[in-house]
Amino acid sequence: MITTTNASYVIIISFVIATVMMLFPLPDFLIWWRPNWLLMVFIYWIIALPHRIGIVTGWMLGIISDVTLGSVLGVHGLTFALIAYLILIMTNRLRLFPLWKQSAIIALMVAFDLVLSLWIQNFIETQPRPATYWLPIISSAFLWPWIFLILRDIRRNFNVR
Numbered sequence: 001m002i003t004t005t006n007a008s009y010v011i012i013i014s015f016v017i018a019t020v021m022m023l024f025p026l027p028d029f030l031i032w033w034r035p036n037w038l039l040m041v042f043i044y045w046i047i048a049l050p051h052r053i054g055i056v057t058g059w060m061l062g063i064i065s066d067v068t069l070g071s072v073l074g075v076h077g078l079t080f081a082l083i084a085y086l087i088l089i090m091t092n093r094l095r096l097f098p099l100w101k102q103s104a105i106i107a108l109m110v111a112f113d114l115v116l117s118l119w120i121q122n123f124i125e126t127q128p129r130p131a132t133y134w135l136p137i138i139s140s141a142f143l144w145p146w147i148f149l150i151l152r153d154i155r156r157n158f159n160v161r
Contacts (some may be wrong), residue, residue: 007159033135035143039140044152058077079116083109097137099148
């Protein structure tokens with residue numbers, strides 16, 4: 001076990017892995033089910049360390065997401081910052097929720113990200129979106145308990161505070 005209490009590199013590595021997972025190739029039948037990895041990891045770190053991870057981090061990760069996914073610059077920056085604000089307001093309550101309730105909150109946050117992104121992108125260019133556009137809500141909510149448990153164990157093993 002590492003004895004450092006300020007293991008920022010663990011948080012940064014988790015964000016890098018989540019970004020890579022967003023780009024990882026999937027089979028054709030799973031492409032639309034890709035969860036929002038970066039948003040889930042970001043929300044975990046807000047819940048775990050609200051004194052270190054916040055709105056500015058969300059904005060920067062959103063810009064990284066925009067660049068990585070090739071979307072309009074600032075769309076995800078805005079949505080991640082707003083989600084950070086909402087999660088920071090609810091942090092103390094979220095810590096007490098069982099994982100299935102946290103999964104419901106994750107589904108709402110991913111839905112908020114998708115709706116706001118779609119709304120902003122429709123101002124720039126109107127493109128019809130298939131119904132499969134909304135599938136990451138389900139996959140992200142389903143994977144949240146595992147993401148939470150894995151990141152919690154990593155945080156405890158590396159003593160990140």
